[in-house]
Amino acid sequence: MADAEVRVLAQSDHRAGQDLARAAHHTSPISDREWAYAQDLHEPGLALGAFLGGDLVGTTFLLRSRLALPGGSTVPMAAATGIAVRADRTRRGIFTRLERESLDLAVAQGFPVVGSRVSEATIYGRFGHGVGSTTRAVRLYPHEARLRPEVPAGGEVRLVDGETSVGLLPRLYERLGPYRPGVIERSAGWWKAKWEPLVHSGKGAVVAVHSGPDGDDGFAVYQAMRGGDSGARVTLMVTDFHAANPEAVAGLWRFLLGVDLVEEVCARRRPADELVEGMLVDWRACRTHSVNDDLWLRLVDVPKALGARSYRDGDPFVLEITDDLLPANSGSLRIGPDGVERTSDRPQLSLNVDALAMAYLGGTSFTTLASIGLLRVTDTKALPNADRVFGTDRAAFCGTTF
Ligand SMILES: CC(C)(COP(=O)(O)OP(=O)(O)OC[C@H]1O[C@@H](n2cnc3c(N)ncnc32)[C@H](O)[C@@H]1OP(=O)(O)O)[C@@H](O)C(=O)NCCC(=O)NCCS
Structure with missing residues (x-):
């Protein structure tokens, strides 16, 4: 079989590339409604396609971002996403070609670093990728998870409605800045593609914002999931939680653990050194569900x-x-x-x-x-x-x- 030709995808092919990547991840093609949100995420010149006999058979998209570094500076980072090869053309080196070309493209475009979130941990090491950060998934039962009195307090938490959050969260996230190594910049396209559809989906994402003496300094997004036999009580799934200082971290945890009619609070992605159990009267009221590779x-x-x-x-x-x-x-x-x-x-x-x-x-x-x-x-x-x-x-x- 002839080698695949890898080239920069024309912008008019971005949607086909997204559909290919979604199919490889067992997701249905992007709808017109979803595309209206997502099309600005991908910049021209930063998406690669692999073609065989004129057919698109593989993709890699690079998103423009910046990565926070030790010391508080940042470095341009290409966030690699939409990495996929059509299921009937896998295991014949197409991804290998795409990967080599995408690393060259990143260098040529002035990104010293490429970041990714990977589906399989065995694929990427051979191409020089390594785990730069880890996260911890935690589960807390509010009826037993009481905060110790010494835990920082004093700020306020308020709920923000969806439409307000569309303007507020991007500004707040930018305000938090490179508050920890590993945090990445989120573009306007990212917020439009990743946040707005959730707000408009009616899936009940709740936004809690913490403010301290200098104004807003953290937020947590959660969704309530109703389980089988927990009656009126729900699980709060915390899906996005960023806070710049210990008061905001503690204030948001205090709020999450104080919401009524909650059986458990689960947060899939928390920093490895966020000592939630140390904030509690009962150390064992916070259970580590798993520790995972992050970026x-x-x-x-x-x-x-x-x-x-x-x-x-x-x-x-x-x-x-x-x-x-x-x-x-x-x-x-x-x-x-x-x-x-x-x-x-x-x-x-x-x-x-x-x-x-x-x-x-x-x-x-x-x-x-x-x-x-x-x-x-x-x-x-x-x-x-x-x-x-x-x-x-x-x-x-x-x-x-x-
Ligand atoms: C993962 C994927 C992009 C690999 O594409 P591919 O064209 O089959 O990859 P290649 O043929 O270039 O294989 C490169 C190497 O990685 C290995 N590899 C590829 N996919 C793998 C997988 N899913 N698990 C483990 N190893 C894998 C191959 O065996 C090969 O190793 P070898 O050189 O030692 O034989 C493709 O299978 C795919 O689209 N999968 C579904 C979507 C997905 O998981 N995308 C990655 C998102 S981070």
Whole structure:
């Protein structure tokens, strides 16, 4: 069979590309109504199609975003989505072609980092992607989950109706800014495609906004689900929760746990270091349901990506990176509090670019990478030092689907 031809998708083909991706994820084609919301999400020039004999058989879409980094700066990130190959043309290398081209496209378009949320964890490592952040899914039963009196208080929570939220949430989310490594920018197209349809669907998404002394500083979105035999009581499914400071986090949890007629509160995506059980009188009233990979990262321009974040005090160390797919990234870098520079000095630590993605936001330490065979240590003194230099105050967390 002839090789697939991969090229930038004409904007007129974006809808067909979306339909192909939806079919591969077992979802029906996009309706005219849904397309009216979604069509602005995808910019011209950032979608790739694979063609066989003139037929579209595979897609990858890149969305323009920015990624929050340790130190509070951000770096341009291409959010990869709509990754799919038509079911009758899989396992013959079409995704591999698309993936190579999309990494090149990201570099050419000036994105040092590509982010994705993946359906299968076994596909992406070989292309240099690694888990940049993790999330925790938690379940709390309000009748036993009381907050301790020392937990920060003082702000106010108010409910906002759907139409108001369409204007308010994008402004509030932008105001929160890069409040944690891993948080990503949401474009106007993202809000239109991902939030407005839910507001107008009548599915009862409720928006709670927290305000502190400086105004609005956090929000939680939830939907009530009625179970089998819980009578009038419901499960609150928290689907989107971002808050910039401890008062807002605590205030929103206090509110969620105080809503009447609720059997349980479930939040699928919370930062790994958000110690909800520590806020409670009964530590065991918060149960961890699962810990999951959150944002996967592919550093496509390693010097730029590493140069964009800040580093803690410590001795500079020499890190050797291997990138078989994008060889311009291979080589040694000296990394320290003053920045990142190429060097020909002997490496002290060596890893592949997928393992580097795991360390990039401080999510996985170099000591942990070494302990699971993902880092080669030539100079043992460099290991604790590298951990110190890459260390962060807050666990990386994305919490945005795309
Ligand atoms: C995942 C998908 C894009 C792969 O496309 P494809 O054209 O079959 O992939 P390739 O033929 O290029 O395979 C690349 C490698 O990944 C492996 N691979 C592909 N799909 C895989 C899967 N679902 N699970 C595990 N490994 C997979 C292949 O075996 C191959 O490995 P090899 O080189 O060692 O043989 C395609 O199967 C698909 O659209 N699936 C449904 C939608 C989906 O899951 N998309 C990904 C969203 S993040």
